[in-house]
């Protein structure tokens with residue numbers, strides 16, 4: 001069932017009760033791993049619209065329907081000469097799902113452009129406004145993946161975008177790609193084009209090769225533990241973060257164990273990006289989950305680091321009972 005408005009969502013709650021079927025909330029489906037066929041009412045969030053709700057000399061606030069395709073919003077903001085979302089170009093999925101895991105790429109997370117969001121509480125049908133602090137955004141994380149998991153449906157997200165541009169190009173290959181493009185003082189549009197180019201070269205298109213993006217999060221460990229690991233693995237990369245912790249690229253751990261490009265029947269680890277597990281056809285979610293488990297086990301044995309999944313694994317238990 002498609003929900004094009006808040007009223008449609010409330011109708012879906014009634015329908016779910018009437019049919020005696022649990023509910024599953026679907027955005028673009030780009031960050032879920034289905035374990036089985038589910039006997040559920042699937043509610044595809046299709047609320048559209050991008051509206052300017054306020055503006056001053058420096059900033060504009062846009063209120064966006066949860067069903068808007070994320071990259072369409074990025075393109076719209078660039079067309080309006082607004083900056084803030086350019087580094088997040090081409091992330092698959094919808095605007096409504098973006099706060100779920102505080103989507104991020106190339107040194108930026110939506111947290112930095114987030115103003116507030118509106119969501120319907122499933123148990124009561126009432127609308128609640130969540131300010132940034134209420135969302136408890138973290139690295140690929142928010143309150144909606146934790147305490148409030150399965151309790152709210154996000155209907156709109158408001159973003160605070162800038163009329164001035166402060167480029168953030170220090171991350172990954174952005175700078176070198178911009179240089180090759182001849183963009184000396186890069187505009188938000190230049191940055192977006194560079195990000196799109198890099199992503200298209202590195203990541204498989206889910207329309208062509210089934211995948212859900214990064215399967216694991218980058219783990220963080222204590223500085224002490226990192227220094228111990230360095231004694232055995234001198235090349236292990238680490239990026240210091242707050243609280244004397246170090247973030248380790250999960251891709252490096254997986255690659256070092258020789259998983260890049262490896263296949264296990266119909267599933268495998270992508271040949272260019274070891275964080276991405278792919279379905280070459282004819283497999284199901286359980287095969288991917290099993291491959292993920294094998295990788296987790298080996299990483300744990302070799303590095304004593306537990307990889308946490310980023311993807312949302314969906315089975316019967318994850319459905320919402322009304």
Ligand SMILES: Cc1cc2nc3c(=O)[nH]c(=O)nc-3n(C[C@H](O)[C@H](O)[C@H](O)COP(=O)(O)OP(=O)(O)OC[C@H]3O[C@@H](n4cnc5c(N)ncnc54)[C@H](O)[C@@H]3O)c2cc1C
Pocket residue numbers: 024025026027028029030031032045066091092093094095096097098100101102103104105140152153154155203204205206211212213214312
């Ligand atoms: C090739 C590829 C590259 C990717 N790159 C990145 C990246 O760089 N950075 C990044 O952060 N992510 C990345 N991802 C992951 C994915 O793009 C994001 O997680 C995205 O936000 C998922 O959006 P979606 O609409 O497809 O959500 P879905 O997969 O449909 O849903 C994800 C979860 O959110 C819930 N949900 C969806 N919409 C709503 C709503 N309106 N209200 C409440 N709950 C909802 C669903 O029930 C589900 O649990 C990538 C994925 C792929 C396939």
